[in-house]
Amino acid sequence: MASTATTPLVTPARKPPLPALTGIRTLLAFNIVLFHFTPPYLGPIRPFVEHGFVFVNVFFLISGFILSYNYFDRGVNLNKRDFWMARFARLYPVYLLVLLMSIPMLELEWQARSVTEFWQGVVMTPLLLQGWSPSLATFWNTVAWTLSCEVAFYALFPWLIRLPWPKKPSRLILTIFILWVIDLIPAALYLWLNPDHLSAPVDRYTSTTIIRFLKYTPLPYAPTFLSGIALSRLQWTLKISERQRMSIAAAALGLLGLFFFTISDRVPYLVLHCGLLLPFFSAMVFGLSGRHAISRIFAWGPLLLVGESSYVLYLLHFNAYILMHKYHLIERLHLTTLDPWISYAALIAMSVLVYKFFENPVRRAILNRFPPASRRAATS
Helix, strand or coil, rough: CCCCCCCCCCCCCCCCCHHHHHHHHHHHHHHHHHHHHHCCCCCCHHHHHCHHHHHHHHHHHHHHHHHHHHHCCHHHCCHHHHHHHEEEEEEHHHHHHHHHHHHCHHHHHHHHHCHHHHHHHHHHHHCCCCHCCCCCCCCCCCHHHHHHHHHHHHHHHHHHCCCCCCCHHHHHHHHHHHHHHHHHHHHHHHHHHHCCCCCCCCCCCCCCCCHHHHHHHHHHHHHHHHHHHHHHHHHHHHHCCHHHHHHHHHHHHHHHHHHHHHHHHCCHHHHHHCCCHHHHHHHHHHHHHHHHHEECCCCCCHHHHHCCCCHHHHHHHHHHHHHHHHCCCCHHHHHHHHHCCHHHHHHHHHHHHHHHHHHHHHHHHHHCCCCHHHHHHHCC
C-alpha cells in the first residue's frame, strides 16, 4: 500500500542581506543609461560609459549569485511553482507596463521590418521569447532582450541548483575559471574564423546574425549565470575574515579601474562583450558580499533607493528617453538647457515611482492571490 505521508515543508533560514550589491546595481544601471544616451562631457567616467555594454554581464552574474544565495539550501525541496510565481510577480508586471507605455515604438518597428517579422515580434515579445531570435531580440523595447535571457535561466534554475556543485572552495574557483574560458570561446572563434567576412573590426554597431546571436541570446550568457551560482556556493564555503573580503573588493575595483583607464580601448569589442572581465566582476561581487568599509559605501541610502528600482530603470530608460524627446516634452517644459541631465533625473524619478506605486503593490497582490506552499499549508 502506497504511503500517504507528505514531505514536511521546511522554512529555510533567512539569509543576511547584501545591500552593497543593491547599491552597485544603481551605478551599473545608470552607467548603461549613459551608454545609450551619452552626455556631451564625460570627464573621468568616459572609459566606463563608452564600455557600458560590459556591465550587462554583471547583472547576469549577480542574478545567478542572488538566486542561488537565497535558494541553494532548498535543493530538491524547492517548490518550482512557488519559485516561478515569485519570479513572475517580480518581473512581468513591470515588463508588461513598459511594453504598454512603449506602444508608440511599434510605429518605428513597422517601418523598419517586414510584415512577417513585425507580427512575429508582436507575438514573441510579450511572451518573453524574443531573445531566442537574433533578429527580433531588440524588438519593441531594445534592452528587454536581457529579461528574455533571464527567463530562460529562471526556467532552468530549480534543476541547476540540484546539480552536484563542488563543495571545496578550490574546486568552485576552478569551476568559475572553466566557465570563464567557455564564455570566451565563441568570441575567440569568431575573431579567428571571421565567418561574416568582415573587413572592419567588430564594434557596437556591427549587426550580423552571428554577432546578434552572441550579443542578445541566452546561450552565450549561460556561463556567466552559472558562475554566479558557483560564486554563491563559494560565499558559504570559503571562510575568510571581513578584512580579507574587503581586500578582495578593493583589488577587484582597483584592477577594473586600471583596466578601463589603460587598455580597454585596445581590447576587441567582442571579447569584452563576451565575458573577458568575468573574473574581476566575480571578485568584486564576492568582495562586496561582506560587511566592511567598502561595502558600506555601496550600501549608502540613496544608492539603495535607486538600486531597489534599478530593474525598472533599466527596463524603462531606453524607450522612455526616446519618447520624451520624440514628443518634445523637455522643450515644452522649457528645460532644454538642462538636458540631458534633466532627462536622466526624470528617468530615475519615474523608476522610483513605478517601483513604489506599481511594482511592489502588484507583486504583493499576485503573491497574496497565489501564496507559496508554506503559507497555503499554514492556513489549511
